Amino acid sequence: QVDESKEVESIVPSYACQRRTTLENHNTVFTDALSLLAESAELSDEDGRGVAFRRAAAVLKALHSPVTDLLQLRGLPCLGGHSLRVIKDVLENGASSEVECTKQSERFKALKVLTGIFGVGSKTAERWIREGIHSLPQLQDSAHTLNRAQQAGLEHYDDLNQPVTKAEGDAIGEIVAKAVMSVLPGVQITLIGGFRRGKLTGHDVDFLITHPEEGREVGLMPKVVSWLESKGFLLYQKTTRNSYLESKDGPARPSSNMDRFERCFSIFKLPEDAKQGTTQTETLTEDTPEDTCRLTTPSLVKDEGSESTKRANLKPWRAVRVDLVVSPISQFAFALLGWTGSKLFERELRRWAGHEKAMSLSSHALYDNTQSKYLRASSEEEIFAHLGLEYIPPSERNA
Ligand code: TTP
Ligand code: MN
Ligand code: MN
Ligand code: MN
Known part of the structure; x- marks a missing residue:
């Protein structure tokens, strides 16, 4: 019996960053229930409970077939008594009474x-x-x-609560690419967050911006924001400057998952026809001719639509949440890994680093407490190797 549980455990390792979790989920009925309880806990500032439910859901997401019997869960990690009760309830009654109760409260x-x-x-x-x-x-x-x-x-409540599609994300990407190329040629822009993991929709679009020459990225964000504002693409923006260099407590403060990059939380005004106008999305480089980047003319962007079209909900644009982050090239791999997610995958990476490797991982750097030194990396693969983990590609970080 001991051997048996060992065997199951070796199939599903306990840290999410040791597992491959694709978007193909054979257990949505359970993971939806557990995720809702996680959300409810997080909304009540019970983060510990929230993480416990997230970890339990993540284990079920990593399974390759649907759970039909509680016995199949023997030996699996991260399934506490509460999560097991919820799963049992769903198995026996088709729904969890606690989940239904929460939903209706x-x-x-x-x-x-x-x-x-x-x-x-x-x-x-x-x-x-x-x-x-x-x-x-x-x-x-x-x-x-x-x-x-x-x-x-x-x-913009309704727009912002409507999922963003990949096509909309790509259209935003073209606008952001045009903006950064205009203010600093040679800039590299990478889609991060859920879309990099292959999700088809998201609550926002996330981009990481860097420049191959260290230091050239300094002060980039305000210029990008000015460009976007001048073209009427921004409904809201709040830029936070880079506070990494000034911070006294070093880069790898394990308790904090907020990083110190220059960033911009924004709401874009995405013209409806920019979506349709999206060409086969090729990554824009500095030598891409301007005319291959088909953007809506500013005159259309400024058009608010008449009162009657607004009332008929036919406004020619829609609001989309966009996050922009600027990283120096020396920290790019860490920023890329830290901003690709999922949130649980990130949390598990940091927990693995701290608890199993005596290292501190952040979106800026990796510090080895045993050797008392920073470990350099120029790719995500190198960071996984430093951490003693098998490389997991973005599409399998959907824990
Ligand atoms: P999100 O955009 O919040 O999440 P997501 O892209 O995975 O999901 P969705 O499709 O719903 O948008 O965050 C993306 C990643 O960025 C996430 O892994 C956590 C990371 N992140 C930070 O590192 N620091 C921050 O301050 C924030 C807000 C996010
Ligand atoms: Mn499968
Ligand atoms: Mn996102
Ligand atoms: Mn985001």
């Missing part, structure tokens, strides 16, 4: 609606709910003054 519904506003986190939503605010109309009627991000979030 006023509190959960309100937390979802309010945190669905860009710029509103669980703490703020919690505070509003305590004041009796459970819906958008109630929020609008309240005396609360919203910050700039929240105002934009509320204004």
Whole structure:
């Protein structure tokens, strides 16, 4: 019996970064249930519980066939008593009563609606709910003054809660490529986040920007933002400058998963015809002739649409969340690995580094505490090798 459980465990190793997790999921009925409980825990600031449910869901995502019997789960890692109860409930009754209960609770519904506003986190939503605010109309009627991000979030609520497609992501990519090429030739731009993992939709589009000559990337973001603003492509943006060099506590602070790159959280105004206009998406390089990059003319972008078309919801553009990150080339591999996700995969990489290898991994660097030195890397493959892990390509990091 001991041997048997060992055997199962060797099929599913306990860290998500030791496993290949594709988008093909044979156990969505269970992983949806566990993910919802994870989300509910995270919205209540119970991060420990949230991670436990995420880890349990990730183990089931890595299985190659549907679970039909609890006995099949023997020896699998990360399945605690609570997660097992949920799985058992789904197996026996087709649904988990706890999940159904959570879904229908006023509190959960309100937390979802309010945190669905860009710029509103669980703490703020919690505070509003305590004041009796459970819906958008109630929020609008309240005396609360919203910050700039929240105002934009509320204004574009429907657009931002509609999944972004890969085609829209590619169209945004062409605009961003054109912007960075215009302000600094030779810049490299890489699609990161969920789309790099092969997802077909996402809640935003993420890009990593670098330049092959170290230092040339400094001060790039404000110029890119100005270009985008001048063409009318931005509905909202907040740029944070790079604070890595000034930070006193070094790059690899294991407790923090926020990095210090120059970045821009934005809301793009994506013209509807930019999507259709998207050519076979080739990566733009500095020597790509301008005319191969088919972008909507600024005049169309500025067109707000008449009142009647707006009311008919026929506005000729839609709002899309976009994250831009700038990395110096020396940190590029770490930034690429850190921003490709999934969030659980990233968390597990850092846990593996710390607990199993006495190393500290961040989106900037890898520090070996045993040798007391930084380990250099110019590719993701090298970072996995430093960590003693088999290389997992982006499409298999969907834990
Ligand atoms: P997200 O865009 O939040 O997630 P995603 O792209 O995986 O999913 P979706 O398709 O719904 O957009 O984050 C992308 C990656 O960036 C994620 O692995 C975590 C990382 N990240 C950081 O490293 N630091 C940060 O401050 C944030 C916000 C994200
Ligand atoms: Mn499979
Ligand atoms: Mn994303
Ligand atoms: Mn993002």
